[in-house]
Amino acid sequence: MTDRQPDILCIGSVLWDVIGRTASHMRVGSDVPGRIHRLPGGVAMNIAMTLVRFGLRPALLSAVGRDAEGEELAAEAAKMGMETAHLYRSDDLPTDIYMAIEGANGLIAAIADAHSLEQAGAKILRALEDGRLGTPDSPWSGLVALDGNLTTDLLTEIARSPLFARADLRVAPASPGKAERLLALMGHPTATLYVNLEEAGLLCHQPFDSSETAARALVARGAHRALVTDGGRAAALATAQDCITRTPPEVLVTRVTGAGDTFMAAHIASEAEGMAPDAALERALHAAATYVSGDTPL
Template sequence: MIKSIDILCIGSVLWDVVGRSPSVMRLGSDVPGRIERLPGGVAMNIAMTLARFGMTPALLTAIGRDREGDELMIEAQNMGLVTDYVYRSEDLPTDSYMAVEGANGLIAAIADAHSLEQAGAKIITAMGDGRLGDEATPYNGLIALDGNLTVDLLRKISSSPLFASADLRVAPASPGKADRLLALLGHPVATLYVNLEEANLLTRRDCTSSEQAALALIERGAKRVLVTDGGKSASDATADRVITKQPPSVLVTRVTGAGDTFMAAHIAAERRGETRDDALETALNAAATYVSGEHPR
């Protein structure tokens, strides 16, 4: 029997291979550190954090029918995530992500989400075949959507009646894929979660603060945006109000997944009924705890 679902997490679910060193790293650095493999991907990171906050997320993604995929499905189920709607491909391998982090932050990363991209609209089949809704009775709950999807699929989602009644929360996969969100910039029910660099890429501006960037996105047609700027500030903007808060000061020990943690914590806080001001503060505190290494992934 399928568990009651609180939110759909649509996008990348893969294996993260992350190498971390306490040393400052430069191009060509060869230093001691730790390498670990963990469940990851934007949709997965958000879902895992939501589960820690007591919510029941369902994954809509593509996972291969290989050993890595079987292991990933088991990991997801063990964390309480609903995997009944995952598209399992016979011929596409399970996706992966590789990153190197030093004391000076993220050094480099490569995201191999080609299977997700090739699967395309197959990952959202359940949205229209009656399992999660159809055009007559579309899904009307929370959806977390990540920018690893192709531009064509994001455009399809932006105009599809299957998503018109949902509370759509959207995050780019990385600055390199931020421009994919242009397809959803003017969506009437979408809330965008971006960092300052991604906001500047979307607006073609050179904003220097989260508040300035958030206002620029609203001017471009966004209904609501949340813009983060590392340890400096974060802003929640709509056409009638902008809220800006400072995150706690912590020692940063990791960065991969911090933005996803912020987004998930914010969604969970609002679902609990917290005000916009309180939800932003809750999300900043959760992200600070995460990057400090105090909370395991």
């Protein structure tokens, strides 16, 4: 493994996704034919996989067990081009797992078992303080993709920590059910929030009818930057100075799990290349549309 520093740190869930997909519409109690896939997943992993496709070298900071599932997962990540040396490998905690069912009418149900990540807590950040990736006096000053599978306590600690004082934070909730954890990062001077319309409403405690309204409200509430998506409708990127919107291309949706992570990673990579805000937003929307259409390899 090369000694050069990674291009970005991906902090959060690294686990196995077990996804069942069917072309049928589903409701509670449906029993239909389909396909079941097991593949590397988790928000941090999904973001890292897309970053690799854009030519960046991400490092994973997460908790992965020393069980057979963890050994296989770490090997898969390394084979894909990710830095895995900074993973917290636990002898006692099993590798986390996510399970979802997707039908022709979208995501039917999902369960995220990220208990090992939550129990590991700040142990996953050791490389940021022991000199491998930084120290409190000389903290990491590059890009960080952070996901809301971390506990509220740890996100609050990150928001106040000198270890992240110079980082360019890019933050996403793991799901609408965990969106309010991101309130801990409101007011952080570099944090960009990547949320969908429902998650924006949960953070602001009010519903929104457009991404632009939601993005502006998040900035008014204290977000440094806010990027709000709304499925096939226009997405918006707001700062205190401006708000831009772009509409994604129309595609046939064949999968949804991981689409938001793909969008976020494509936007980060585009900005890392120096693209203008409107061009970066448009490229990210095209990447996400390509992903949900099934044209991006699993």
